[in-house]
Amino acid sequence: NAGVTQTPKFQVLxxxxxxTLQCAQDMNHEYxxxxxxxxxxGLRLIHYSVGAGIxxxxxxxxxxxxxxxxxxxxxLRLLSAAPSQTSVYFCASSNPGLAGDEQYFGPGxxxxxx
Amino acid sequence: xxxxEQDPGPFNVPEGATVAFNCTYSNSASQSFFWYRQDCxxxxxxxxxxxxxxxEDGRFTAQLNRASQYISLLIRDSKLxxxxxxxxxxxxxxxSSYKLIFGSGTRLLVRP
Numbered sequence: 001n002a003g004v005t006q007t008p009k010f011q012v013l014x015x016x017x018x019x020t021l022q023c024a025q026d027m028n029h030e031y032x033x034x035x036x037x038x039x040x041x042g043l044r045l046i047h048y049s050v051g052a053g054i055x056x057x058x059x060x061x062x063x064x065x066x067x068x069x070x071x072x073x074x075x076l077r078l079l080s081a082a083p084s085q086t087s088v089y090f091c092a093s094s095n096p097g098l099a100g101d102e103q104y105f106g107p108g109x110x111x112x113x114x
Numbered sequence: 115x116x117x118x119e120q121d122p123g124p125f126n127v128p129e130g131a132t133v134a135f136n137c138t139y140s141n142s143a144s145q146s147f148f149w150y151r152q153d154c155x156x157x158x159x160x161x162x163x164x165x166x167x168x169x170e171d172g173r174f175t176a177q178l179n180r181a182s183q184y185i186s187l188l189i190r191d192s193k194l195x196x197x198x199x200x201x202x203x204x205x206x207x208x209x210s211s212y213k214l215i216f217g218s219g220t221r222l223l224v225r226p
Contacts (some may be wrong), residue, residue, distance in 0.1 A: 031212065033214060035216070037155065041218060042120075042201060042216050042217060042218030042219045043158070043201065043216040044216075045213060045214065045215060045216075048212065048213065048214070050212050056212075056213075058213060059213075059215065088155055090157055090158075092214075094214075096212065101146055101148065101163075101205035101214070102148065102160050102163065103148075103150075103158075103160070103203075103214065105157035105158055105159070106157060107156070107157055108155075108156070108157055
């Protein structure tokens with residue numbers, strides 16, 4: 001199994017550009033989520049999904065859209081990039097339930113907005 | 115009050131020391147808790163899970179205090195390789211929310 005994969009690994013955008021960060025998992029996990037991590041800070045939840053067709057907002061959803069058309073994929077779209085969105089973005093997946101809450105993380109996408 | 119709070123540290127300890135971190139949580143409905151380790155902005159990796167009062171794995175012990183709503187992580191005989199940031203996160207709540215909110219992390223530096 002590849003686990004959780006994210007592309008691209010690095011990206012530089014200009015202010016106002018849009019782009020999509022890709023996330024895929026091959027573990028048949030129902031739950032997927034996106035976090036951002038700013039320098040010296042913890043992980044902040046952007047959006048999450050408890051299954052195909054279902055998404056919800058996390059702590060910091062503004063400026064981002066998500067969709068979940070399949071169990072495997074959970075792309076994160078930046079609508080109009082701003083310097084404040086410079087961060088490392090992690091995608092994670094897990095299965096709901098008491099024994100299944102361990103989250104598996106992708107390697108991250110390092111985004112710089114100039 | 116934040117949903118999950120951790121002392122950011124850094125905790126600077128010599129090799130061989132015992133060190134403990136606490137993590138407080140606000141949602142009393144949380145049934146499970148997790149400690150993750152994160153190295154230098156790489157992806158977090160699961161260190162320990164806690165489903166009842168506590169868990170022990172080698173040099174690492176996690177304890178849960180439901181009355182005071184905190185979990186602790188104890189590291190005995192610290193190694194240089196233990197230097198990292200330790201993140202805690204309550205598991206899925208048994209209410210309608212399924213947000214997995216992490217604490218901001220506690221940084222540990224183990225010196226020779």
